[in-house]
Amino acid sequence: MWWLSCFLLPVVRLYLAGLKVLLYQLLNRSFALPVLPRQDGRVAIVTGGARGMGLETSRHLAGLGMHVVIAGNEEDEGLAAVKKIQQETDQGKVEFMYLDLASLKSVRQFVQRFKSKGLPLHVLINNAGVMLVPERKTEDGFELHFGLNYLGHFLLTNLLLDTLRKSGKSGQCSRIVTISSATHYGGRLDLNNLQGRSCYCAHGAYSQSKLALVLFTYHLQDRLCAQGDPVTANAVDPGMVDTDLYENLCSPAQLAKRPVAKLLFRTPAEGASTAIYAATAAELEGAGGLYLYNGRKTESSVTSYDEQLQGRLWMQSCALVGLQKA
Template sequence: MDWTADDVPDQDGRTVVVTGANSGIGLEATRELARNGATVIMACRSTDRGEDAASDIRGDVPDADLRVVECDLASLESIRSFADRLEGESLDVLVNNAGVMAIPRSETDDGFETQFGVNHLGHFALTGLLLENLLAAGDDERESRIVTVSSGMHERGEIDFDDLQGERSYDEWDAYAQSKLANVLFAYELERRFRTADLNAASVAVHPGYANTHLQFRGPEQNGQRFRKAAMWLMNTVVAQSAEKGALPTLYAATAPDVEGGAYYGPGGLLNMRGPPERQASSDRSYDEETARRLWNVSSDLTGVTYDLPRPKPGPEPESGARR
């Protein structure tokens, strides 16, 4: 499958929320969605940077229908405020894209370890608070979709329920991998609950491969690690694909008609780091339903966000997972 941005179907009349839409993959996904007629709500921590990004997009797509709305995934109060501002609106797609990677240990406004708090708990809360908006958009012709952006690093991840917040032991890469595994577990569990409720909605996980964005530099910048920052620059220059190409799995999962709920999509080229999107297998741990249910319950307890969805009965994993 040699799918490109030129294959994005007409999005006229659809409304999409993209978190972290002001930079990197989120910015490029927003650009292509707007180019194809979608109304895109750009959920950004900084509205100033969001407006700058919107201006950049309008330079390419003059008639782009964009709304910049503040949403800080490190603050449950901000997430709730964002959801309140969208009350009553139908949403066709939610792209859970924003994230942080391999940063020194810090905590969100609510006391969560930042990587777990932003990458997983923030998106868990946001999805739950927007669920009514998303379910209102599904119809007989087209389902509503939740696309959660993970990483190939999820394969290294383990969910440490005894130390989720890294309070006793913290490694920045282990914490990142845990948060990215949590993304996939959440996406699959949400799909199982959609199926149990027989809803016209789909939950999909994706990874961008190795894309050249600023995400890789935040950790070494915060740590003051000049050598690591230089190494990241070299890898981004020599190995990485562009942010535009890194956004293709997200765009495919959000728009392609043959996407299946419960699937995992990523680049199909060299070591799954680059190339056109394809359906892939995620890690064995990501298919553990008991871990997924436990993570779901813990996430609900920590965020105070509940979903009006039935708990799935034990059964087969998502059909499209194509396990190794």
């Protein structure tokens, strides 16, 4: 029974979630972006913005006139992305800044460097992530999925909140967009075992990190509303997108994925569309605490609406990254 709950059930839940998404994508067209308002004078940070959906997001925001900061841990890749976007558009500005979300020290250094530029911040897109990696720890000793996908973004967002607050205003809020996944529906959050110490399953660890991001988004939005801050926080589900994120699938799953991906997976541009919409659409002005899928507001998992769990996760996360709980 222990093996069943620790290893088999997380795998089954993740692949069932994937099958449901594929069925939806078979029967429904990908969300097509409407005409979006110009973003001249606005500044965005996109984590993981040098590849896949992050690159498409960076490219589109720059094309709308934004100053885009691509945050990533591969400098050559980041600089190549900057050059590519600069060749395609002269509408906005794009630059690369080093950020390793698997290192709390690196997150703090990134925020210090960004703030030293004296720039405002109107959009933060928490996009970077890893999926189904073998058991590994971050620099600070956290399980990699939880540490990079969730805790790194938790700290980054909190350290940038003051800049987001100052940059937003009534009728033109700053926006936080966090990329989750349909796998969060099968995620289980054990606050007594966030590190996966009792057993490790990559499928369960990934799903847990994506559930944590939704819980975080909802609690953050409640805190922002309570303080009257001109900042909104929303979660986005991009669907199943043909990117390098699936490179850690087991060999049989890789073989099955290739033909299916060509037929049913979204392209990176299609996968990025809802995040771009959440970051810029006029009709979402002032709207927070949403879970957006394929351009529409959708119900997330029952667990994600548990306010007690949201609060407990927030408090524990503050302790783990060394933030004051208030």
